[in-house]
Amino acid sequence: xxxxxxxxxxxxxxxxxxxxxxxxxxxxxxxxxxxxxxxxxxxxxxxxxxxxxxxxxxxxxxxxxxxxxxxxxxxxxxxxxxxxxxxxxxxxxxxxxxxxxxxxxxxxxxxxxxxxxxxxxxxxxxxxxxxxxxxxxxxxxxxxxxxxxxxxxxxxxxxxxxxxxxxxxxxxxxxxxxxxxxxxxxxxxxxxxxxxxxxxxxxxxxxxxxxxxxxxxxxxxxxxxxxxxxxxxxxxxxxxxxxxxxxxxxxxxxxxxxxxxxxxxxxxxxxxxxxxxxxxxxxxxxxxxxxxxxxxxxxxxxxxxxxxxxxxx
Amino acid sequence: xxxxxxxxxxxxxxxxxxxxxxxxxxxxxxxxxxxxxxxxxxxxxxxxxxxxxxxxxxxxxxxxxxxxxxxxxxxxxxxxxxxxxxxxxxxxxxxxxxxxxxxxxxxxxxxxxxxxxxxxxxxxxxxxxxxxxxxxxxxxxxxxxxxxxxxxxxxxxxxxxxxxxxxxxxxxxxxxxxxxxxxxxxxxxxxxxxxxxxxxxxxxxxxxxxxxxxxxxxxxxxxxxxxxxxxxxxxxxxxxxxxxxxxxxxxxxxxxxxxxxxxxxxxxxxxxxxxxxxxxxxx
Numbered sequence: 163x164x165x166x167x168x169x170x171x172x173x174x175x176x177x178x179x180x181x182x183x184x185x186x187x188x189x190x191x192x193x194x195x196x197x198x199x200x201x202x203x204x205x206x207x208x209x210x211x212x213x214x215x216x217x218x219x220x221x222x223x224x225x226x227x228x229x230x231x232x233x234x235x236x237x238x239x240x241x242x243x244x245x246x247x248x249x250x251x252x253x254x255x256x257x258x259x260x261x262x263x264x265x266x267x268x269x270x271x272x273x274x275x276x277x278x279x280x281x282x283x284x285x286x287x288x289x290x291x292x293x294x295x296x297x298x299x300x301x302x303x304x305x306x307x308x309x310x311x312x313x314x315x316x317x318x319x320x321x322x323x324x325x326x327x328x329x330x331x332x333x334x335x336x337x338x339x340x341x342x343x344x345x346x347x348x349x350x351x352x353x354x355x356x357x358x359x360x361x362x363x364x365x366x367x368x369x370x371x372x373x374x375x376x377x378x379x380x381x382x383x384x385x386x387x388x389x390x391x392x393x394x395x396x397x398x399x400x401x402x403x404x405x406x407x408x409x410x411x412x413x414x415x416x417x418x419x420x421x422x423x424x425x426x427x428x429x430x431x432x433x434x435x436x437x438x439x440x441x442x443x444x445x446x447x448x449x450x451x452x453x454x455x456x457x458x459x460x461x462x463x464x465x466x467x468x469x470x471x472x473x474x475x
Numbered sequence: 476x477x478x479x480x481x482x483x484x485x486x487x488x489x490x491x492x493x494x495x496x497x498x499x500x501x502x503x504x505x506x507x508x509x510x511x512x513x514x515x516x517x518x519x520x521x522x523x524x525x526x527x528x529x530x531x532x533x534x535x536x537x538x539x540x541x542x543x544x545x546x547x548x549x550x551x552x553x554x555x556x557x558x559x560x561x562x563x564x565x566x567x568x569x570x571x572x573x574x575x576x577x578x579x580x581x582x583x584x585x586x587x588x589x590x591x592x593x594x595x596x597x598x599x600x601x602x603x604x605x606x607x608x609x610x611x612x613x614x615x616x617x618x619x620x621x622x623x624x625x626x627x628x629x630x631x632x633x634x635x636x637x638x639x640x641x642x643x644x645x646x647x648x649x650x651x652x653x654x655x656x657x658x659x660x661x662x663x664x665x666x667x668x669x670x671x672x673x674x675x676x677x678x679x680x681x682x683x684x685x686x687x688x689x690x691x692x693x694x695x696x697x698x699x700x701x702x703x704x705x706x707x708x709x710x711x712x713x714x715x716x717x718x719x720x721x722x723x724x725x726x727x728x729x730x731x732x733x734x735x736x737x738x739x740x741x742x743x744x745x746x747x748x749x750x751x752x753x754x755x756x757x758x
Contacts, residue, residue, distance in 0.1 A: 307698070
């Protein structure tokens with residue numbers, strides 16, 4: 163019951179923020195220097211075309227009426243027209259979103275697969291050379307541009323060794339796994355670093371608690387204690403990290419998709435900026451924002467289910 | 476050993492010695508900043524001089540980082556680029572730091588509707604992924620250095636507000652604030668002169684790592700063609716230009732990235748050092 167109250171409260175906090183986010187993103191179009199209709203249609207647009215766009219968006223009406231039109235369009239699924247592809251945005255959205263989601267989730271899984279052993283090794287060898295090596299290594303991706311790391315991986319593993327394709331999305335699930343390996347690895351770097359650092363200190367904290375001593379005293383092997391008790395308890399605080407880092411990963415995907423020429427939302431956003439397809443840029447910004455908010459909400463809702471202390475409290 | 480290191484650093488700082496990470500990061504930055512300022516003396520090439528007799532040459536003694544597709548010396552461009560990326564990184568952190576900290580302090584101290592307005596604005600801006608919002612703002616404003624400052628300033632201040640507000644909420648309870656109030660000090664004096672001074676160290680520590688984030692963001696904007704206009708030797712843009720020659724001239728795209736990583740590491744070290752220093756002072 164307490165859980166339901168918590169969930170309702172948390173959803174109740176998200177909704178007004180989501181509404182305010184639509185205002186923020188609606189106002190982006192006001193940042194265009196000069197008349198938005200002329201900026202969108204370009205220098206060679208006829209006066210009639212500019213007037214028509216003014217009419218269509220209601221640019222001559224007061225701001226709040228323009229926002230009402232914007233919200234009405236959103237509510238009816240009219241997310242604008244891609245000037246470049248001559249297609250409604252809503253038709254292109256699902257497939258593009260699938261690519262980005264695949265990339266982001268894949269990168270998160272890679273992070274966990276890489277970070278858990280690194281953190282376990284570092285924590286087990288606390289302050290000896292393996293620990294110092296791991297801590298040194300994870301600083302590098304935090305200091306480097308992710309797109310540059312992507313290019314390094316591309317040069318070594320795609321162009322020289324030819325282990326992985328250099329660009330594209332591939333066919334079928336296995337194809338996606340192969341084509342997206344380098345992009346996902348690139349995107350995973352920053353999260354791997356943060357995850358390793360947090361998991362390492364979390365492991366060290368848990369190892370010093372009494373229940374671990376108790377498990378050892380019961381006669382469980384070192385390995386059993388590490389996997390069944392220490393790692394499980396140490397992973398818990400990491401769940402909240404995932405929500406925050408997924409938001410970063412969504413931002414990073416914009417650039418990584420451009421490096422590896424992936425047909426996702428991010429590369430679409432960049433293409434649309436280059437093509438001055440401002441309606442699409444606006445809609446994609448909103449899509450990214452809503453996605454990030456839903457992920458944060460989901461991790462907050464899942465956390466109490468995983469942690470018995472929160473659940474009972 | 477982390478605690479041991481901290482103790483060692485604490486005792487060394489008490490003795491008036493600086494944390495070693497602060498010294499290391501500071502030295503790395505002085506070297507880079509010096510090389511950027513003295514670039515005309517360090518290298519005899521012009522960053523934008525094209526030389527069609529020396530296109531895409533591999534690193535050699537004449538060109539330690541090689542040359543690009545216009546025969547420009549990559550090392551020279553990386554050095555001049557430090558002037559751009561370092562400058563933007565350091566300057567662009569000032570507004571978010573000052574405005575964000577002040578907004579957070581006022582919100583935390585005042586409470587009520589002021590707090591609600593500031594914090595809801597913070598919530599809304601943080602709801603959109605940082606890089607997405609910065610890219611979107613620059614996309615609408617147009618490329619160029621001023622617009623980079625506007626975008627990063629408009630989006631980046633929120634973290635400082637969160638940090639400083641939570642510090643202020645804690646400080647507000649302490650006796651010295653009640654004393655200042657009892658002495659009849661004006662609100663602005665209490666906020667700026669007393670509370671903010673004590674709440675600011677966490678914002679200072681964050682600012683050092685924020686510079687890294689801003690430099691990486693600037694490079695990302697340059698990479699996407701939304702940053703500084705060519706032919707200025709901005710690192711991200713140089714990496715983007717080198718993408719066309721990854722097989723025949725890997726050095727064009729990779730060398731500027733190493734410079735970026737070096738700068739990032741320097742600021743991370745500096746930030747660790749500042750954190751140690753302030754933590755010691757605070758105790």
